[in-house]
Amino acid sequence: MKKVVNPGIPVGAKDYFVKIDVFEGPLDLLLWLIQNNNMDIYDIEISKITSQYLAFINTHEFDIDSPAEFLAMASLLIRIKSSLMLPKETEEHQLALDEKRALTEKLLEWKKIKASREILLSKFRERKNLFRRDEPAAIELEKKSALSVFELADIFGRIIKKGFHKFEEITGPEIYIEDVIKELLERIRSGEELKFSQLAFQNPTKLYVAVLVLAVLELTNKKLVTIKQARPFTDIYIKPVLSAVSGKNITEQPSGGESFYGNG
Amino acid sequence: METAELKKTIEALLFISGKAISKDRIATVTDSRPVAVEDAINELKLEWNSGRHGVFIEEIGGGWQISTRPECADYIIKLYPWKGVLRLSPSAAEVLSIILYKQPVTKAQINEIRGVDSQASVATLLKNSLIKYSGRKKAPGNPRLIRISENFYHIFGIRDISDIPSWKDLAEDSRSAEEPEIDETAAEETAQEDE
């Protein structure tokens, strides 16, 4: 932040060397001059202020950030000053009075903005060490569908009703024994011992459990696995018959055909 | 840094981050030994992970993060509907319904039923693990067969296959009703789902 020293214009003896922030704009400078002269903002002594203003911008032209605006203010001040020297009845004099009033209004508004600026700057300093997260936390929620299965069924119903297609019997969702067998084979290929309860738990539906039983029996029948149960109502363990599992049987579709189980 | 201060600082870091921070990173930032960080986090866990709080400290992939308790998930979804909701475009929903009731089907069969190409919808459904490829049809070209995947059951909140309504029953109902009740508006504005 640039500092300028009081430009040596006639001010009260109280502040000969006043260090001030570089003026933000012409209003800033004007207000500072008015306050330094202990002038009533509602009754600005235009000629005094104008000469001090001009003196300042002449000596500080290189410190000024936006010279055009400072010059515009200078010409306004000069215009008001010269018009006020005309007789009171003249239109120019009345116009200058209006402009002077408007300038007072702007300065009063400017004072408020400056006061607010100071409040904001101090609040900012107080809080510069407080932080928050501006974005929602990155969390994983299990996604839920906005559509329900009933709506899906309805959509399907409407597709069918369009009548373009003759379907053979639609049976509803299906679980294929081939799929279950394939999955079991994939899992026991590594020599893993499977627990029936674990398998059933991954899709705990009556249909799946029923198909699972059939699949396990099928695999036993083909001598690909052995099943073992310590005593009634305890878990059933499914173990690979290693020689068979490592053979090429395993990659074949174990039982073909269209056998499936559905709820239709 | 003494333990109480370290604990405070770790709390601040975990809260402001919202995602996992590794032990080493915490140690570097707080200028502490990793062992001290671990001790402090264990103490914090005792305080935060009692079940009394709506958040807890969780170890994720070698780091720690603050997570919300599962029982708060419904309210979080109400606050940020886009966080946990999968929305399907009308065409993806159509394709999904066909796969649900006609599985296993090939892409060509789906296209035939809908009368339009369904490649984009199939890709969306695959990406969201709602459907899967499984097996090939014994037909020229051996096209891949598409089925509903296990994840479908979770996403649609179905426990049992018997929870899936028979489309025929619904079709009977909607014949008597004036209009099938489908939330077109919800589906329309949402061509693709948010993260």
Added chain:
Amino acid sequence: METAELKKTIEALLFISGKAISKDRIATVTDSRPVAVEDAINELKLEWNSGRHGVFIEEIGGGWQISTRPECADYIIKLYPWKGVLRLSPSAAEVLSIILYKQPVTKAQINEIRGVDSQASVATLLKNSLIKYSGRKKAPGNPRLIRISENFYHIFGIRDISDIPSWKDLAEDSRSAEEPEIDETAAEETAQEDE
């Protein structure tokens, strides 16, 4: 929802959000009465805001949020260096003041009040989400209107509009000090303009 559950849920919501959430929003999401929400938050404040924790619950812009304690600032900046970069120049503060009291305003109006061009300050404030464009003025050229944004309240720690002096109370001149009348209506109007 009973108090213990409500407290848990509010913790989870505040954590997830990061930004302030209003009492009404929390009440809607948790399906509770605003009074119950306020009570629960006051209890949470007693637990969280002891100074023993690295975070605390504070009221900002008419809502509540979790903020980190000032003594943790250095570590947070080490973890997220960009958190420490916000600087507020006097001219930016000035422009912000004009927007705060005159919103919605156009850039031209700001320039007119300051007597200098404010483009650079407006750009900085926009970049830091302290202000936002919102709508256009029905005037030649349809200039864009500028308002204070939500982040403003957080950065300056403003609970609600009564934390800021009303336009009338700012820098009272000796002349008007003789009639110290607080313009309640003006303050209310300003409050409504903010969102």
